Structures are given as structure tokens and as C-alpha cells.
Amino acid sequence: MRDNLRHFNLDPEEKYPSDGLRHVELNAERVLVLLPKSIVERTRDCIQLNCDGEEGIVVLVTAEAIELRLPTVEWTMGTYGPAASSRFWKRIQVSEITDQELGTLLKEALKERQGEFRSCRYCGKPYPPEHMHSKDLCQGCAEKYLGVIH
Ligand SMILES: [Zn+2]
Secondary structure (H helix, E strand, C coil), rough: HHHHHCCCCCCCCCCCCCCCCCCHHHHHHHHHHHHCCCCCECCCCCCCEEHHHCCCEEECCCCCCEEEEEEEEEEECCCCCEEEEEEEEEEHHHHHHHHHHHHHHHHHHHHHHHHHCCCCCCCEECCCHEEEEEEEHHHHHHHHHHHCCC
């Protein structure tokens, strides 16, 4: 019983009761120990952990694999219709990685994401690439100062 102790709420809607923990839940706990502030979203076979919003990462957990994703915005109507989304970064087989290696990888993913932020030359604020008009100009300032329409 001790091994099946629940440390995190992995089933916020209480849709998937079980006596012990499924593999997907054990794997999600491995990640949550390292990223305890993540927001948990759940289907039966997949647990999505959203860590730190736009500045962080998205982790998709299944029984066999952990997929690390980085936030992005998709332009669902070609040049307009922005929708929050995520993009593939790395996927690892759960059986092939130690907790320590997993911790290193999660840190690398967070660092990768933080490294994508650039400061706007007008407002000085840091933005991720999906909110930049060009290398050093954010979309807001491009609209305000250059009359660009997004
Ligand atoms: Zn700006």
C-alpha cells in the first residue's frame, strides 16, 4: 500500500478511480516531484502537466513515455486567429531514464524555453518568439509604432 500512496491530485475531476496507481499516474508523479507547481489536466491514458505557463514547459505523460513540449501560438486563420498551443521538443522512454536524468532534462527544457525570450527594443520587455514581430521588436510595439496589423 505504501508504494501506491498518492502524493498529488492526478485526477482532479475524479473520473478515473483505481485502487492503486496506474503507470501513467506513477510517471506523472515522477515529473510532479520535480515540477510540483504544474497544473494537471487529465484523460485516462494521458496526463498533461502545464508548468509555468508561457514561460515554462508542457509535459505529456503516458504509461511508456514522457514528452516535453514548449509553448507556442498557432495562427489558426493563416495570419490571424492566434491560439495557445505547444510544440514538440523531446520524447523519452520512461524505462530508460533515471529520476536524476529526468530532472536534468526538465531543467534543460525550461532553460531552452527561457533562452527563447528576447527584449523588445521599444518597450524593453522580454517576449517569446511567437510574440515578436521581428528579432528585437514585439508585436505590440510593431502595431503601435510601425502601424503593423497582426
Ligand atoms: Zn515592445
